[in-house]
Amino acid sequence: MSTNKAIDTVAGGKAGVVGNYLDDRLHGASGVKKLLNKVFPDHWSFMLGEIALYSFIILLLSGTYLTLWFKPSMTEVVYNGSYMPLKGVKMSEAYASTLDISFDVRAGLLMRQIHHWAALFFVAAVSVHLLRVFFTGAFRKPREINWVIGTLLLVLAILEGFAGYSLPDDLLSGTGLRIAEGIVQAIPLLGTYVAMFLFGGEFPGNDFISRLYSIHILLVPGILLALVSAHLIIVFYQKHTQFPGAGRTESNVVGYRLYPIYMAKAGGFFFIVFGVTTLIAALVTINPIWLYGPYTPSQVTAGSQPDWYIGWLDGAVRLTPNWETNLLGHTISWNLLIPALIIPGIMFTALGVYPWIEAWVTGDKREHHLLDRPRNAPTRTGLGVMAISFYLMLWISGGNDIIATAFSLSINEITWSLRVLLFVVPPLSFVITKRACLGLQRRDRDKLLHGYETGRVLRLPHGEYIEVHAPVSDEERAVLLGKNDVAPLQLGSATDANGVANPKGKSGARRAKLSEWFYGDNVPVPSAAELEEAAHHLAHASHSEITSH
Amino acid sequence: MALSRRHPAAVFAVLAIALGTTGAAYAAVSASTAPKQVVKSATQVEQGKSLFLEGCSSCHGLAAQGSSDGPSLIGVGSAAVDFQVGSGRMPLAGPAVQAVSKPSQYSESEIAALAAYVASVGPGPAIPTQDMLKTDGADLALGGELFRTNCSQCHSVSGKGGALSEGRWAPNLMGADGKEMYEAMVTGPQNMPIFSDKTITVEEKQAIIRYLQELQKQESPGGAALGRLGPVTEGLFLFIVGLGALIVVAVWIGAKAK
Numbered sequence: 001m002s003t004n005k006a007i008d009t010v011a012g013g014k015a016g017v018v019g020n021y022l023d024d025r026l027h028g029a030s031g032v033k034k035l036l037n038k039v040f041p042d043h044w045s046f047m048l049g050e051i052a053l054y055s056f057i058i059l060l061l062s063g064t065y066l067t068l069w070f071k072p073s074m075t076e077v078v079y080n081g082s083y084m085p086l087k088g089v090k091m092s093e094a095y096a097s098t099l100d101i102s103f104d105v106r107a108g109l110l111m112r113q114i115h116h117w118a119a120l121f122f123v124a125a126v127s128v129h130l131l132r133v134f135f136t137g138a139f140r141k142p143r144e145i146n147w148v149i150g151t152l153l154l155v156l157a158i159l160e161g162f163a164g165y166s167l168p169d170d171l172l173s174g175t176g177l178r179i180a181e182g183i184v185q186a187i188p189l190l191g192t193y194v195a196m197f198l199f200g201g202e203f204p205g206n207d208f209i210s211r212l213y214s215i216h217i218l219l220v221p222g223i224l225l226a227l228v229s230a231h232l233i234i235v236f237y238q239k240h241t242q243f244p245g246a247g248r249t250e251s252n253v254v255g256y257r258l259y260p261i262y263m264a265k266a267g268g269f270f271f272i273v274f275g276v277t278t279l280i281a282a283l284v285t286i287n288p289i290w291l292y293g294p295y296t297p298s299q300v301t302a303g304s305q306p307d308w309y310i311g312w313l314d315g316a317v318r319l320t321p322n323w324e325t326n327l328l329g330h331t332i333s334w335n336l337l338i339p340a341l342i343i344p345g346i347m348f349t350a351l352g353v354y355p356w357i358e359a360w361v362t363g364d365k366r367e368h369h370l371l372d373r374p375r376n377a378p379t380r381t382g383l384g385v386m387a388i389s390f391y392l393m394l395w396i397s398g399g400n401d402i403i404a405t406a407f408s409l410s411i412n413e414i415t416w417s418l419r420v421l422l423f424v425v426p427p428l429s430f431v432i433t434k435r436a437c438l439g440l441q442r443r444d445r446d447k448l449l450h451g452y453e454t455g456r457v458l459r460l461p462h463g464e465y466i467e468v469h470a471p472v473s474d475e476e477r478a479v480l481l482g483k484n485d486v487a488p489l490q491l492g493s494a495t496d497a498n499g500v501a502n503p504k505g506k507s508g509a510r511r512a513k514l515s516e517w518f519y520g521d522n523v524p525v526p527s528a529a530e531l532e533e534a535a536h537h538l539a540h541a542s543h544s545e546i547t548s549h
Numbered sequence: 550m551a552l553s554r555r556h557p558a559a560v561f562a563v564l565a566i567a568l569g570t571t572g573a574a575y576a577a578v579s580a581s582t583a584p585k586q587v588v589k590s591a592t593q594v595e596q597g598k599s600l601f602l603e604g605c606s607s608c609h610g611l612a613a614q615g616s617s618d619g620p621s622l623i624g625v626g627s628a629a630v631d632f633q634v635g636s637g638r639m640p641l642a643g644p645a646v647q648a649v650s651k652p653s654q655y656s657e658s659e660i661a662a663l664a665a666y667v668a669s670v671g672p673g674p675a676i677p678t679q680d681m682l683k684t685d686g687a688d689l690a691l692g693g694e695l696f697r698t699n700c701s702q703c704h705s706v707s708g709k710g711g712a713l714s715e716g717r718w719a720p721n722l723m724g725a726d727g728k729e730m731y732e733a734m735v736t737g738p739q740n741m742p743i744f745s746d747k748t749i750t751v752e753e754k755q756a757i758i759r760y761l762q763e764l765q766k767q768e769s770p771g772g773a774a775l776g777r778l779g780p781v782t783e784g785l786f787l788f789i790v791g792l793g794a795l796i797v798v799a800v801w802i803g804a805k806a807k
């Protein structure tokens with residue numbers, strides 16, 4: 001175990017001491033040892049999943065504290081706590097107990113704020129983690145299943161957040177629930193029944209908060225926990241991917257052993273995430289429910305917004321024109337169906353099946369443990385940025401009223417502009433991103449062939465100026481050479497060589513076209529011969545530099 | 550009502566309202582002070598009229614009857630003038646979706662004179678008296694409920710204001726004083742509805758004012774309030790500060806590892 005020692009000495013200090021102590025005692029258990037010797041690669045973007053994981057743990061802890069005082073009941077009570085502006089107001093027990101947690105329970109407000117900030121962190125970290133997995137191609141074979149689990153986690157995280165946001169029964173959350181009810185009702189044929197079933201009768205009913213409570217503290221967290229475990233076990237089993245670099249191949253993992261270094265680092269990072277969340281929760285208000293007052297159907301407030309991760313759906317609802325059709329006595333509310341069911345349905349389905357779509361288009365069925373640098377998969381990167389920009393347009397529209405007041409704009413003009421931008425910006429982002437990626441690829445190729453520009457300018461004896469180029473470092477060279485070139489599919493054409501129609505030809509040709517679109521513009525890594533030749537040139541160039549001194 | 554019963558004295562009573570510091574009821578009750586004020590208001594009305602001809606008549610007409618550039622002011626009352634001119638909305642600089650409030654161009658006595666003049670052309674809601682603005686005994690919780698029922702759909706529950714259609718807006722109320730709030734309710738400027746004493750009684754108006762003043766004073770119990778704009782600023786804060794900080798730490802840890 002000489003390598004283990006080497007790392008230990010690198011880590012040195014206390015971690016090493018504790019490490020050795022445990023090492024001595026755990027020695028016998030070879031299974032554990034194998035586990036602890038597992039290696040994890042190192043890159044900051046691999047910690048995004050960890051942020052999600054740690055926020056989830058913070059959520060479980062702070063949420064448990066809140067359950068000790070929260071009363072999930074719609075029974076009407078008269079508030080008699082210490083927040084004066086609401087004293088004597090009739091409200092549900094759910095809202096009253098949330099006020100109590102905020103003003104009369106020790107550390108209650110801090111815990112509420114930790115819980116809510118952690119929820120925002122959780123969904124944000126999951127989303128950004130997803131983006132990192134997407135843009136690096138980490139979802140490719142053999143990790144498709146984990147990608148699907150991840151998609152489910154994202155959907156559940158959003159649902160869990162919305163359920164929690166709705167529990168306090170304040171004016172803001174009640175307004176959100178009312179919209180949710182409208183969306184459920186918009187489901188053709190079944191809508192009204194489903195809504196009646198969910199709410200136990202007319203909105204808001206008397207049962208909904210207690211039902212939501214079971215969902216929020218039991219059902220969804222249970223499923224989340226199970227899926228997160230499965231997710232991590234699979235990561236562990238399949239080993240983590242790594243970026244290309246010196247000594248990194250498809251069949252090894254270069255990084256730190258799980259124990260002790262990775263564990264120490266991960267543990268430390270947990271406390272940093274916890275610390276940052278607590279600090280923010282202690283200093284910055286979130287969801288000041290006391291301002292909103294209890295939910296009453298007769299009241300509304302300007303600037304009602306959901307938490308950020310629902311914002312894009314709210315924005316989609318705000319953008320959709322007021323379309324309705326009447327079919328056999330049933331009203332079909334396209335104005336809710338499209339933005340709240342069809343668009344997210346398409347987005348999440350596309351997300352979940354993306355690995356298979358890409359594999360089909362590219363015909364790439366190999367296993368991948370080395371990641372793509374985003375520039376090296378320009379079409380994928382373009383599609384990703386396109387999806388982000390689409391999402392962003394919807395998100396901005398969710399805050400259209402706040403933007404209108406903040407920048408003195410007309411809300412109608414904002415809405416109309418966004419309706420146009422929603423269709424213009426995403427394709428534009430695709431084209432721009434793809435071009436930028438190809439540009440970067442060309443630069444990478446140049447670097448390999450001609451070295452990097454040192455910034456030193458020389459004047460040659462005959463008066464010409466040249467910039468001195470130097471070969472890239474070995475590490476960078478390995479990164480650049482790690483690029484994975486895939487040729488577009490060459491599938492049968494519509495007719496074979498003899499001019500006879502090929503039965504599979506048409507779909508094959510279409511697929512080849514897609515594949516060409518995906519890979520066609522690729523700037524290939526220089527071949528060995530080209531590199532050889534270039535190395536020769538470069539040596540010559542630096543030689544001329546020396547002679548010119 | 551007091552006015553119509555005392556028809557012959559209507560002119561005096563109207564002038565009394567116009568004074569700018571007394572309400573109709575007050576004027577009727579405190580008969581002893583009324584004549585003195587009337588005498589004072591007579592010259593005030595004169596002064597107001599000349600100020601009006603100079604600064605307002607181009608849009609509101611020579612007799613406040615209105616024109617294509619501005620509505621008739623007959624019957625808007627002294628409260629409307631005090632609100633509009635006191636908040637700098639009037640005189641309007643030019644065509645705009647909504648008059649913006651800015652420092653007033655007129656002194657307090659000039660505003661009172663303008664108010665007196667406009668009140669003299671037709672009776673309307675009067676500027677509230679100090680008594681009407683007393684909120685010590687007002688019911689804070691009731692004020693909150695009334696505010697959420699009648700006002701928050703435009704001004705938002707936190708009183709921070711909100712967007713209306715076509716570029717109009719309901720302003721932030723965190724800088725308004727009690728008199729402005731009262732006057733806004735009784736005159737209903739622009740898109741704001743009029744809340745007469747029948748829909749919201751004087752006591753209820755006081756309760757709303759007390760609630761708003763409480764909001765203005767309230768220190769945010771949970772820390773920085775992020776403008777009290779709700780989930781939009783919370784989300785922005787999360788991404789820019791919160792997630793930003795964690796990613797910086799992650800990059801730092803990643804860099805240290807090398």
Ligand code: HEM
Binds near residue numbers: 049056126130
């Ligand atoms: C509850 C939410 C989630 C948690 C707690 C979580 C946690 C993690 C952790 C700790 C890792 C290993 C470190 C890393 O690569 O960042 C990981 C890897 C992974 N996650 Fe997630 N994740 C979540 C959601 C998602 C989502 C929404 C997706 C995509 C739809 C996803 C897809 C993946 C994939 C494919 C890997 C393997 C990456 C690789 O080996 O390079 N995860 N996850």
